[in-house]
Structures are given as C-alpha cells and as structure tokens.
Amino acid sequence: MTGQMSKKELDAFSKKTIRKPALVWDALSPAETRQSFDFAENYKRFLDDAKTERKAVTVIQKALAAAGFVDIDGRAKGKxxxxxxxxxxxxxxxxxGSAPLDQGMRIIAAHVDSPRLDLKQNPLYEEVDLAMLKVHYYGGxxxxxxLARPLALYGTVVGKDGRSFDVEIGEAETDPVITIADLLPHLAAKLQNSKKLSDVFEAEKLNxxxxxxxxxDEKQKDRFKLTVLKYLFDRYGLVEEDFASAELEAVPAGRARDVGFDRGLIGAYGQDDRVCAYTALAAIQDLKKPPRTAVALFFDKEEIGSEGNSGARSRFMEDFIADLFEKQxxxxxxxxxxxxxxxxxxLSADVNAALDPDYQEVHEKRNAARLGYGICITKFTGxxxxxxxxxxxxxxVGRVRQIFNRAGIxxxxxxxxxxxxxGGGTLAKFLAAYGMDIVDCGPALLSMHSPFELSSKADVYMTFKAFKAFFDDRQ
Structure with a gap:
C-alpha cells in the first residue's frame, strides 16, 4: 500500500508515524536557552554546597524554608x-493540592547520597613517616x-561529651587537601600492569x-599522628577517640565547572543523583496550587541499596504522609x-547512562540515552x-508520556x-512495593559514578520542566 503513495503522501505519513528524537537545543527558543544557562548556574552552586547527603539536606531545608514551606512537626495547620x-x-x-489526600498524590523521589570514601572508625595511623587515614569506599x-586527585573531608563528629560538630576541610582556598598517592609507571610493571583492572587497585590501599x-624530636612516639591530631584538635576540638562516633567522608575537592568551549555541559562530583534532587526541589518550590498534593522525597542510602532508616526502604514516607493528613x-x-x-x-528521579562516544559498544545505540535529548524515561533497570x-x-509509561507531550517536554x-x-538499580522498586505506579525519569550522564560526572545544561533544564509538568498536570 505504501508503494502506491506519492512522495508527498509518504512524507506526510512518515511525519505522522515515525518518531525522530529531538535535540533540546533545537526545541528551545533563544529566551529559554538563556534561562537554561541561568538555571545551570544555580544548579552548580547547589552542587558546590551539597557535597554530601547531610550538606544536601541542609541546603534543601534552607531553600524550602525560604520558599515558604513550614516544618510539619511545628504548630502550623491548614492547607x-x-x-x-x-x-x-x-x-x-x-x-x-485541590484534591483530597485520600485520592492519591504525585510523588517525585530522588536520592542525595553519592559514591565516596568513608573514613573507618580507627582511621589514623603512620607509616614510613607519613600520617595516613584508612577508608572504606561507599557505593559503586x-x-x-x-587516586592522585585533591580530596576534601566533610562530616559530622559526636565527641565524648556528646557535643556534635561538623568538619569541612579542603574546599576553601586556604585549606589543605588530602589525597591518595598512586604508583608511578616506572615501578608498576610487575605489580600492576600484568593484572586485571579489578585486581590492580586494592581497597585497603586506598589510604x-x-x-x-x-x-x-625523634624520641616522641606517634609524632606524625600527633601533628594531624593537633591540627584537628585546634580546629575542632577533635581527639582520636572521636573517630569512633564520626561520619567523615572524603569527596573530590573543587567546584562544579562548565565543560566544553561552548559551556554546554556541567562537570562536577555527585550529579548522580543531586541533579534530580535539585530539579525536583526547584519544581516543587515553583508550585502554587497543584491539582493533587505534590510530594518531593529526598532519600539517603540509594547507592548501597536504599538500606537504613534514612533510605527508601524506611517508613519515612509513610510517616510524612500521615502527618499531611493530620495537618488537614x-x-x-x-x-x-x-x-x-x-x-x-x-517518578523515581534518577539518572541514566549517556551514550559514550568512545565506548559505544557497551550500549545498544537504538535504546541508549544521549546527552542533549531531554529527560530520559527508563521503563526498567535491573x-x-x-x-x-x-x-x-x-x-x-503512556500516562507519563502524555503529561510530557502536553507540556512540550x-x-x-x-x-x-x-x-x-x-545493569543497575534505583529506589523505584521500593516505592512500587506500596502498589503505586512509578517509573524512572532523569537526565543522562557521562562518566557516571566518577568523581567528575558530565551533564547537559539542556537536559538539566528539561528535567526541571518535566518534573514541574508532572506535579502540575491537570488531567
């Protein structure tokens, strides 16, 4: 039948039936392009201020309070x-929202933890006249x-007197940094070069x-440890026993940066999944009166299976929603x-892997996400x-697709x-266990789980617009 169509008819039929992926930059107006770059600047500041899950929570709380949100555990009542x-x-x-809570909500759930290096509970030692810190890596x-990159130290310490204090070393220009030394190539031939990559770098040598x-003087015992302890004591009052009740995390030092001579990409640590956390935060801050109650969830522990009392497997969401009923x-x-x-x-707000130009063979190109092509709907992971x-x-998926199409996403x-x-997993399955409909949605990243992940400013902006459209859809 198609062979009997004219060229004009075939072109019209092709336009009607074949989906051609759209590049966000082609879809944005000049004004929206400028907005996307402005949005990226705010996002970069968020990345700089939210290097750990605790820092992210603090930043999110302050942003919500500034936008008129009130603590649900306070005395405020009413809509x-x-x-x-x-x-x-x-x-x-x-x-x-306008509809009663018992008719359901629109929920976007992201996570604020990222892969990192956690200090052990007895981390400080000295070896060959160097003071060293032992770590246990977190996440994939x-x-x-x-190795061989500047790292900053963040965290919270509870002292022996119960006093809690925060540690932050390595971001200020005048701060020292810490690092993991790498083996020089001249000495690596037998020890490393002949081994599989998975065997070369031992976890216990990430010191x-x-x-x-x-x-x-040279008669003083532990004198290299003592110098480090003196610095930590003078700055924070920390003593060695305090490491036992501390959560201290080594993360890449440095600020989020524009990548590429055209400044179209963002390079930074922790974009998995703080890109979704920030866009979900911006979306819910922008809402006035949604048709159904909009809920944004920012969980911890996703990178290790959403375990613990602050992960998606906890009952935190249930507790919050029960509080919403009470306030109404x-x-x-x-x-x-x-x-x-x-x-x-x-929506399980999480990232996908962008098609890598140098490693295209690990992707199936017809079903791989690409930088610059908007928010990615990931029907399944695993x-x-x-x-x-x-x-x-x-x-x-059809429902989400309709929401996005109506809003021009x-x-x-x-x-x-x-x-x-x-493969990989997200927190989607833990919310799906409640019986709600859920699908993964988020931007694609290059160098995911590395200390310097890459996102497209176009995708970040489109993810914000998509989340806002999901919250505010009237049908």
Missing amino acids: GKFYKVFRNKAVAAAVV IRKYQW LVAGSLPAG DAPVSERVLRKAITASEA SGGKSGSSDASAEY VWQTGELGRVDQG
Whole structure:
C-alpha cells in the first residue's frame, strides 16, 4: 500500500508515524536557552554546597524554608506547604493540592547520597613517616579514579561529651587537601600492569595522605599522628577517640565547572543523583496550587541499596504522609494511608547512562540515552533478565508520556547498557512495593559514578520542566 503513495503522501505519513528524537537545543527558543544557562548556574552552586547527603539536606531545608514551606512537626495547620527533615539525612516536602489526600498524590523521589570514601572508625595511623587515614569506599566506584586527585573531608563528629560538630576541610582556598598517592609507571610493571583492572587497585590501599610533619624530636612516639591530631584538635576540638562516633567522608575537592568551549555541559562530583534532587526541589518550590498534593522525597542510602532508616526502604514516607493528613484535620487509619499511597503516581528521579562516544559498544545505540535529548524515561533497570527492576507498566509509561507531550517536554527513552552487559538499580522498586505506579525519569550522564560526572545544561533544564509538568498536570 505504501508503494502506491506519492512522495508527498509518504512524507506526510512518515511525519505522522515515525518518531525522530529531538535535540533540546533545537526545541528551545533563544529566551529559554538563556534561562537554561541561568538555571545551570544555580544548579552548580547547589552542587558546590551539597557535597554530601547531610550538606544536601541542609541546603534543601534552607531553600524550602525560604520558599515558604513550614516544618510539619511545628504548630502550623491548614492547607499549604510543608517539609520534614529526618535524621539530618532525608527530607520530604509537600504542596497540598485541590484534591483530597485520600485520592492519591504525585510523588517525585530522588536520592542525595553519592559514591565516596568513608573514613573507618580507627582511621589514623603512620607509616614510613607519613600520617595516613584508612577508608572504606561507599557505593559503586572505579577505585583508580580516586587516586592522585585533591580530596576534601566533610562530616559530622559526636565527641565524648556528646557535643556534635561538623568538619569541612579542603574546599576553601586556604585549606589543605588530602589525597591518595598512586604508583608511578616506572615501578608498576610487575605489580600492576600484568593484572586485571579489578585486581590492580586494592581497597585497603586506598589510604589518604594526611600529614608529613613530625611533632617533637625523634624520641616522641606517634609524632606524625600527633601533628594531624593537633591540627584537628585546634580546629575542632577533635581527639582520636572521636573517630569512633564520626561520619567523615572524603569527596573530590573543587567546584562544579562548565565543560566544553561552548559551556554546554556541567562537570562536577555527585550529579548522580543531586541533579534530580535539585530539579525536583526547584519544581516543587515553583508550585502554587497543584491539582493533587505534590510530594518531593529526598532519600539517603540509594547507592548501597536504599538500606537504613534514612533510605527508601524506611517508613519515612509513610510517616510524612500521615502527618499531611493530620495537618488537614483528615482522619487517617492504616488502611486510609495505604489506599492513598497506592493511588499515587510517582517518578523515581534518577539518572541514566549517556551514550559514550568512545565506548559505544557497551550500549545498544537504538535504546541508549544521549546527552542533549531531554529527560530520559527508563521503563526498567535491573540486570540480565530485568532482575531487580520494578518495570513500569505500559499504561503508566503512556500516562507519563502524555503529561510530557502536553507540556512540550523534550524526552527520550533509554536502557542502562546492552543486555547482559551490566545493569543497575534505583529506589523505584521500593516505592512500587506500596502498589503505586512509578517509573524512572532523569537526565543522562557521562562518566557516571566518577568523581567528575558530565551533564547537559539542556537536559538539566528539561528535567526541571518535566518534573514541574508532572506535579502540575491537570488531567
């Protein structure tokens, strides 16, 4: 039949039926292009200020308070904007909508933790006249990427008297940094070059160089350790036993940067998943009166399976939603709460892997996300035969697609690499366990899980617009 069509008819039919991926830059007006660059500047500041999950929570809380959200644990009642901070590691925010809560909510859930190096509880030692710190890596890292680069130390310490204090060393221009020394190529031939990459870099050799000056004369014991302890004591009052009740994290030092001579990309640590955290935060801050109550969730511990009392497997979300019912003077039982959550629609706001120009063979190009092509809808994650994935339904992907199309959102779809090549997971399956519809949505990144991840300013801006459209959709 198509062979009998004229060229004009075929062109019209092709335009009607074939989907051609759209480059965001082609879809944006000059004014929106300028807005996307302005949005990126604010996002970069967020990345600089939110290097750890605790720092991210603090920044998010301050932004919500400045936007008129009130602490749900306070005395404020009635319709409005609420937030709740949990264990200083997770945050929830809500804008109460027109529809009753028991009809369900629109939920966007992101995570604020990223791969890093955690100090052990007994980290400080000295070896060959250097003071060193032992670490245990957190999340999925490629160990070699963390060697021979400046690192900053962040965290919270609880002293023996119960006093809590924050540590931040390595970001200010006058601060020292720490680092992990790498083996020079001249001596690596037998020890490293003949081994598999997975065997070359041993986790127990990811030790931080923390000092080199001795305290006292050569008869003084632990004199290199003492110099480091003197610095930490003078600055924070920290003593060695305090490491036992501390959460101290080594992360890449330095600010988020524009990448490329055209400044179209952003390079920074922690964009997985703080790019989704920031865009979800910006989207909910912008809401006035959504049709259904909008909820933004910012979880911890996603990089290690969403475990613990601050991860998506916890009952923090249930507790927050129950508080929302109470603030509306609406009766809530376990059954009502369960029904409301089940009736909700959700996005698991997380990133996908962008097609890498140098490693295209690990992707299946027809189903790989690309930088600059908008927010990526990831129907399923997991590995192998979709193991460990929630796998969103056709009905719900269709629903999200309609929302995005109505709002003029540039979107794409993507899988995390070729089948049987690898895989990964998100927090989607833990929210799906409540019965709600949920699908993964977020921008694509290059160099994901590295100390310097790359995102497109076009995708970051489009992700914000997509999240806002999801919250504010009237149908």
